[in-house]
Amino acid sequence: xxxxxxxxxxERVTIGxxxxxGALHDGHRSLIRAARLRCDALVVSIFVNPTQFGPxxxxxxxxxxxxxxxxxxxEEGVDVCFEPTPASMYPEGFQTIVTVxxxxxxxxxxxxxxxxAGVATVVxxxxxxxxxxxxxxxxxxxxxxxxxxxxxxDLNFGVTIDVRPTIREQDGLAMxxxxxxxSPENRQAATILYRALLAGRLAIRKGxxxxxxxxxxxxxxxxxxxxxxxxxxTLCDPASLKPLANVAGRTLLLGAIRIGTVRLIxxxxxxx
Amino acid sequence: xxxxxxxxxxERVTIGxxxxxGALHDGHRSLIRAARLRCDALVVSIFVNPTQFGPxxxxxxxxxxxxxxxxxxxEEGVDVCFEPTPASMYPEGFQTIVTVxxxxxxxxxxxxxxxxAGVATVVxxxxxxxxxxxxxxxxxxxxxxxxxxxxxxDLNFGVTIDVRPTIREQDGLAMxxxxxxxSPENRQAATILYRALLAGRLAIRKGxxxxxxxxxxxxxxxxxxxxxxxxxxTLCDPASLKPLANVAGRTLLLGAIRIGTVRLIxxxxxxx
Numbered sequence: 199x200x201x202x203x204x205x206x207x208x209e210r211v212t213i214g215x216x217x218x219x220g221a222l223h224d225g226h227r228s229l230i231r232a233a234r235l236r237c238d239a240l241v242v243s244i245f246v247n248p249t250q251f252g253p254x255x256x257x258x259x260x261x262x263x264x265x266x267x268x269x270x271x272x273e274e275g276v277d278v279c280f281e282p283t284p285a286s287m288y289p290e291g292f293q294t295i296v297t298v299x300x301x302x303x304x305x306x307x308x309x310x311x312x313x314x315a316g317v318a319t320v321v322x323x324x325x326x327x328x329x330x331x332x333x334x335x336x337x338x339x340x341x342x343x344x345x346x347x348x349x350x351x352d353l354n355f356g357v358t359i360d361v362r363p364t365i366r367e368q369d370g371l372a373m374x375x376x377x378x379x380x381s382p383e384n385r386q387a388a389t390i391l392y393r394a395l396l397a398g399r400l401a402i403r404k405g406x407x408x409x410x411x412x413x414x415x416x417x418x419x420x421x422x423x424x425x426x427x428x429x430x431x432t433l434c435d436p437a438s439l440k441p442l443a444n445v446a447g448r449t450l451l452l453g454a455i456r457i458g459t460v461r462l463i464x465x466x467x468x469x470x
Numbered sequence: 471x472x473x474x475x476x477x478x479x480x481e482r483v484t485i486g487x488x489x490x491x492g493a494l495h496d497g498h499r500s501l502i503r504a505a506r507l508r509c510d511a512l513v514v515s516i517f518v519n520p521t522q523f524g525p526x527x528x529x530x531x532x533x534x535x536x537x538x539x540x541x542x543x544x545e546e547g548v549d550v551c552f553e554p555t556p557a558s559m560y561p562e563g564f565q566t567i568v569t570v571x572x573x574x575x576x577x578x579x580x581x582x583x584x585x586x587a588g589v590a591t592v593v594x595x596x597x598x599x600x601x602x603x604x605x606x607x608x609x610x611x612x613x614x615x616x617x618x619x620x621x622x623x624d625l626n627f628g629v630t631i632d633v634r635p636t637i638r639e640q641d642g643l644a645m646x647x648x649x650x651x652x653s654p655e656n657r658q659a660a661t662i663l664y665r666a667l668l669a670g671r672l673a674i675r676k677g678x679x680x681x682x683x684x685x686x687x688x689x690x691x692x693x694x695x696x697x698x699x700x701x702x703x704t705l706c707d708p709a710s711l712k713p714l715a716n717v718a719g720r721t722l723l724l725g726a727i728r729i730g731t732v733r734l735i736x737x738x739x740x741x742x
Binding site for chain 1: 570571572591625627
């Protein structure tokens with residue numbers, strides 16, 4: 199893979215890269231299409247990275263529909279489906295860790311303590327192997343995308359990071375490989391997170407400027423759905439992810455809820 | 471700098487890189503000459519990296535003879551002297567940290583708790599900027615070189631790491647930018663570290679196989695010099711830097727002493 203990339207770069211071929219954990223859906227498809235339009239060569243990695251899962255998380259049962267994933271990549275004109283194995287990524291003696299501590303400490307990082315070190319390290323490795331000029335990430339994993347942007351700036355990787363809008367189901371549920379864990383009733387209940395974000399945005403558009411007031415509106419919305427439990431539902435700075443004292447020019451509404459055992463995240467950027 | 475490197479790589483020019491903190495001596499010169507012979511383009515960085523110094527260490531007084539350093543680079547045919555500033559390397563908001571925890575935990579890492587995270591992070595940044603195919607490090611900083619090798623393998627950087635033999639003064643003292651801190655009497659006393667390593671090597675060559683016995687011989691040698699205080703003086707595995715139970719096929723003798731306020735390190739690889 200690295201030799202292929204090195205050769206292409208010599209030939210001035212631009213390499214676009216979409217790192218994924220497979221179980222590809224229309225959110226991934228939108229990243230792949232955006233990359234396809236902007237690059238000569240397009241690499242999609244499919245790697246369920248064990249180091250970003252906690253011990254009680256869903257690593258073993260994470261969906262791995264590799265045949266469908268390869269078919270989607272073929273359909274979308276992907277040049278290389280890069281499918282490394284855990285043993286090739288983390289051989290005996292592997293130990294290096296990349297962390298982005300300030301961005302990683304909050305929200306998803308609080309709920310999933312080693313998650314973002316796993317993400318930062320695997321993204322660094324994948325960038326080293328694929329050597330892309332451009333890498334695309336979905337806004338649904340907003341904190342992850344913010345972390346990758348910071349990482350790339352801090353470590354002087356010559357990779358442009360493009361964050362693409364969240365792709366949603368008809369009823370607003372953000373597409374996620376984990377949505378397939380939802381029972382039919384819970385699948386219906388899951389839209390409550392999106393509706394809470396909409397309620398928060400509406401409140402801001404109507405003039406709300408106090409963070410607790412907007413948070414309360416979002417929490418009350420989720421409270422209407424008995425199957426849902428809030429993990430966090432907050433307003434923060436879109437770059438640093440720090441909590442805000444007041445609604446700012448650009449505000450990020452960010453949330454995680456549980457529906458039964460399934461954990462869902464979503465977010466919305468709001469301009470005042 | 472990064473754009474220059476990118477252009478050269480497209481033209482299939484091989485880039486060699488010698489990262490330094492300046493105050494260049496014949497040890498650096500030997501790295502530069504070795505690189506000069508093996509690469510088309512040669513970059514030397516001169517950057518006294520603040521993040522690898524502890525709060526009680528010699529960051530402020532670290533020698534910065536930039537005019538002489540540039541002259542040496544010119545003499546040796548260096549193409550680019552890369553001299554970033556701390557503000558350009560660590561702008562507002564910088565936070566990413568690279569660690570190599572197992573190699574970093576012992577020896578120098580124990581004496582200098584954040585030193586190796588500073589080294590690993592700045593080396594990652596410099597590799598990102600300079601994009602070398604080959605980087606050269608001196609064996610005098612053995613643990614640093616082992617850490618960089620591990621880092622490059624773990625993070626899939628396509629950089630070959632070449633570790634070159636320690637260059638010594640006539641009397642055996644390993645060349646170091648910090649040797650200039652030594653008073654004339656202490657300069658004489660400083661050779662005791664090299665003599666201790668020689669005594670350890672001799673003991674192994676004569677058949678010693680017990681680690682404590684060899685360590686005792688080295689310690690007794692340093693004990694003959696009243697100005698010297700041992701920080702550590704040990705036998706370890708040359709790849710993992712872990713302490714050895716018995717003298718192995720390849721053994722690393724590794725030590726740090728203080729002479730007055732000056733801290734000196736040295737090492738020797740011994741084949742049984």
